[in-house]
Amino acid sequence: MSFLAIDIGNTRLKWAVYADGAEPGSAPLQHGAVFLENIDRLADEDWQGLAPPTRMLGSNVAGDAVRRRVEEQMEHWDLNARWVVPAAEAAGVRNGYDHPTRLGADRWVAVIGAHAHARKRGFDGPVLTVMIGTAVTVDALSGDGQFLGGLILPGHGIMLRALEGGTAGLRVPTGEVRDFPTNTSDALTTGGTFAITGAIERMQRLLTQREGREPLLLMTGGAGWKVAPALDAPHELIEGLIFDGLLAMDAHRA
Numbered sequence: 272m273s274f275l276a277i278d279i280g281n282t283r284l285k286w287a288v289y290a291d292g293a294e295p296g297s298a299p300l301q302h303g304a305v306f307l308e309n310i311d312r313l314a315d316e317d318w319q320g321l322a323p324p325t326r327m328l329g330s331n332v333a334g335d336a337v338r339r340r341v342e343e344q345m346e347h348w349d350l351n352a353r354w355v356v357p358a359a360e361a362a363g364v365r366n367g368y369d370h371p372t373r374l375g376a377d378r379w380v381a382v383i384g385a386h387a388h389a390r391k392r393g394f395d396g397p398v399l400t401v402m403i404g405t406a407v408t409v410d411a412l413s414g415d416g417q418f419l420g421g422l423i424l425p426g427h428g429i430m431l432r433a434l435e436g437g438t439a440g441l442r443v444p445t446g447e448v449r450d451f452p453t454n455t456s457d458a459l460t461t462g463g464t465f466a467i468t469g470a471i472e473r474m475q476r477l478l479t480q481r482e483g484r485e486p487l488l489l490m491t492g493g494a495g496w497k498v499a500p501a502l503d504a505p506h507e508l509i510e511g512l513i514f515d516g517l518l519a520m521d522a523h524r525a
């Protein structure tokens with residue numbers, strides 16, 4: 272008996288298999304990541320030889336066509352494909368979005384994962400969930416479990432491509448994060464990084480003011496490690512935050 276968790280973003284599909292009874296924070300038995308252009312080879316490659324999972328739950332923000340292609344890769348297993356649709360409430364979190372179903376499934380699941388982490392360590396204050404993927408999202412959860420809302424901004428890659436495409440003189444290699452950049456490469460890299468860390472720190476201040484208490488700041492996503500060193504606010508990198516949310520949701524449904 273095992274549980275397959277899938278997180279399809281706009282760049283990569285991430286998957287993890289857990290033993291029955293796993294909880295948020297548990298280590299997966301196996302896990303992997305593939306770029307979306309390679310998802311049609313999952314059954315023949317990454318998942319070849321995997322013990323057939325007995326349950327699955329996925330988060331997908333890459334559209335219906337991608338979801339169908341992934342479902343095809345799972346066809347040889349006797350598995351009921353289940354995908355998260357953000358609702359008004361799930362796993363102890365209430366959804367404050369104007370139209371709950373329009374919230375990105377990955378954001379909803381990550382906030383639920385972050386809530387589970389906070390509760391597990393006995394923390395009942397607010398939580399700020401930061402995801403650094405293709406896009407960057409910064410999502411606020413109140414101490415009493417209400418998702419208050421959050422920001423979407425371009426990830427580093429999108430920012431740089433937008434600048435390259437919209438200017439004549441910004442085609443340069445990746446630079447370093449510097450306090451006062453003195454060349455174009457460093458200016459671009461620092462600009463992108465400070466845009467992201469600045470947005471995070473602004474939301475942290477807003478949430479602290481609203482709740483009267485410093486939030487727990489949990490960060491995840493493929494490029495989280497790049498942003499973490501430049502972030503002044505105390506934070507924790509949790510690679511599998513979306514998987515932890517999927518585990519929490521699966522446990523609540525059972």
Ligand SMILES: Nc1ncnc2c1ncn2[C@@H]1O[C@H](COP(=O)(O)OP(=O)(O)O)[C@@H](O)[C@H]1O
Binds near residue numbers: 280282283284
């Ligand atoms: N080894 C890596 N493989 C892929 N992406 C990476 C890697 N290291 C950093 N990244 C960054 O992480 C981003 C993808 O992160 P991910 O969380 O998978 O995004 P998404 O959920 O949007 O698909 C890429 O835009 C890239 O900038």
Ligand SMILES: CC(C)(COP(=O)(O)O)[C@@H](O)C(=O)NCCC(=O)O
Binds near residue numbers: 282373374375
């Ligand atoms: C904001 C996102 C594009 C992030 O995608 P990602 O970077 O994880 O690929 C995704 O969560 C999404 O499509 N959201 C729907 C719109 C919303 O959340 O309001």
Ligand SMILES: [K+]
Binds near residue numbers: 404
């Ligand atoms: K993501």
